[in-house]
Amino acid sequence: MKSLSLYLHVPFCASKCAYCDFASYPGREGDWARYFVALWDELDGWGPELDGYRVATAFFGGGTPTLVPAERIAETLERCRDALPFAPGAEITIEGNPGTLTPEKLRVYRRAGIDRLSLGAQSFDDGLLRSLGRIHAAAQVGEAVRMARDAGFDNINLDLMYALPGQTADQWRATLDAAVALGVEHISAYSLIVEPGTPMASRVARGEAAVSDDDAVNAMQRMAVSRLADAGYARYEISNYAKPGFECRHNLVYWNRGE
Numbered sequence: 001m002k003s004l005s006l007y008l009h010v011p012f013c014a015s016k017c018a019y020c021d022f023a024s025y026p027g028r029e030g031d032w033a034r035y036f037v038a039l040w041d042e043l044d045g046w047g048p049e050l051d052g053y054r055v056a057t058a059f060f061g062g063g064t065p066t067l068v069p070a071e072r073i074a075e076t077l078e079r080c081r082d083a084l085p086f087a088p089g090a091e092i093t094i095e096g097n098p099g100t101l102t103p104e105k106l107r108v109y110r111r112a113g114i115d116r117l118s119l120g121a122q123s124f125d126d127g128l129l130r131s132l133g134r135i136h137a138a139a140q141v142g143e144a145v146r147m148a149r150d151a152g153f154d155n156i157n158l159d160l161m162y163a164l165p166g167q168t169a170d171q172w173r174a175t176l177d178a179a180v181a182l183g184v185e186h187i188s189a190y191s192l193i194v195e196p197g198t199p200m201a202s203r204v205a206r207g208e209a210a211v212s213d214d215d216a217v218n219a220m221q222r223m224a225v226s227r228l229a230d231a232g233y234a235r236y237e238i239s240n241y242a243k244p245g246f247e248c249r250h251n252l253v254y255w256n257r258g259e
């Protein structure tokens with residue numbers, strides 16, 4: 001059978017981060033139920049088209065998939081399994097915001113078969129988190145990792161951002177150290193891109209926020225490569241680092257131009 005990867009988008013967030021141009025919408029609680037019905041309809045439509053395939057990886061991204069009731073995610077996965085066969089040991093990831101997780105939600109995800117959690121940590125500096133418009137504090141990242149371990153997650157990613165306006169090299173080093181100290185299996189480190197139309201772009205245009213120059217971005221990237229290598233994380237693509245055997249299989253499907 002041919003291998004297939006599913007990306008399931010959940011376009012809802014508690015609020016909009018200053019740098020974000022993803023398809024994600026705050027304040028749309030009234031649309032959540034309708035959205036999932038539409039997603040399930042689409043899945044039912046695709047099932048017959050995908051005869052001969054089986055699902056090797058699935059990824060709930062967003063948006064903030066951990067914002068909506070966990071039962072909607074579990075039901076979506078169940079409907080995926082009704083529509084398509086899954087390979088044994090398929091990797092199933094959910095992206096989460098540390099400010100939206102509870103032990104109960106995490107248990108529902110595990111029971112549904114989700115085996116990988118990707119947490120949007122971004123920084124371990126509360127001032128930088130506030131300037132990005134994140135809804136969580138740094139301490140909640142550690143709490144979320146502990147809750148996830150208790151729920152049985154043994155494959156956790158932290159997303160981090162660098163080259164943030166006002167971010168110093170010391171702040172970036174401290175964020176890398178804090179991420180490493182949590183012992184997660186995978187770390188993604190993305191340099192900030194100022195996207196047109198975002199509040200961040202307006203701040204830059206008004207001179208209220210400064211974009212890092214290429215040399216500064218480069219220096220921070222080199223710092224990530226060396227700090228994470230020292231801690232046992234191999235860089236397996238431009239922005240992603242993993243302990244041996246924990247490279248994100250879903251991510252590699254994109255890089256290898258799989259289906």
Ligand code: SF4
Pocket residue numbers: 012013014015016017020021022024062063064097120
């Ligand atoms: S939580 Fe993620 S998707 Fe939602 S607004 Fe922030 S960056 Fe965008």
